Amino acid sequence: MHAFIDAVRQTTTMISSAKDAIYSQPQVQTDDFRFDQAVAEVFPDMIQRSVPGYTTIVDSIGQLAVNYQQTDSNYYDLGCSLGAVSIAMRRCITADNAKIIAVDNSSAMIERCQRHVDTFKSAIPVEIICDDLQNVAIENAAVVVMNFTLQFIAPEQRQQIIQRIYAGLKPGGILVLSEKLSHGSSAGNELLIDLHHEFKRRNGYSELEISQKRTALENIMQTDSFETHQQRLHQAGFSDVVMWFKCFNFASLVAIK
16 A cells, blocks of 8 residues: 555656746746746646645545545546646546546646656546636536646636536535635735745745746736635535645645535
């Protein structure tokens, strides 16, 4: 069992060894963050050094997929980036007639995702789709994962997306939703931001990199509070919402149908 878990953990470390230095030099104008070729090349390093507990989250999603797997079902990775979650689920799922559907609207991410999925051999098929997740039907699903994806979608579209996911899940199915959270008070929010920035400093990011990355994300990443996510999920029809992981202002939820 320990060897199996170790193999899953390698998913987030073997994909790439390129170091993130995108914001290491002063920029006259910091453009909005994009999941382009430059980001795709350094994404594993970027996510490991920026998101506390990322490896634990990916590992645990594989285990959650096992716990809630059903025969003759689909498993969705919405906003799949380089495919770490898809590979983790693929290594763990044992149910008959399972299929993983990985979706991302970044062609640079999808190109690498396909290569990484092809590297990790398995009998479970993975369909990789380059498109907005709003255009992909959610059908016959046992597990749907949005791992730090919803925060990049316009707030006015979020309820409809969650509603579609709920409708496409089988009874007993789950949505795993990982997000950066905002806090209700400005003092509490600043506390969590300060802790996160210190986390990034300890992972080798400079003050310049932290500042320019924050500016790049301001217009494209809008975070919600846990209470907003919980209300949205209950409104869609989910019977229970469990925050199973939290570190600083990053959390992962399981919503059960």
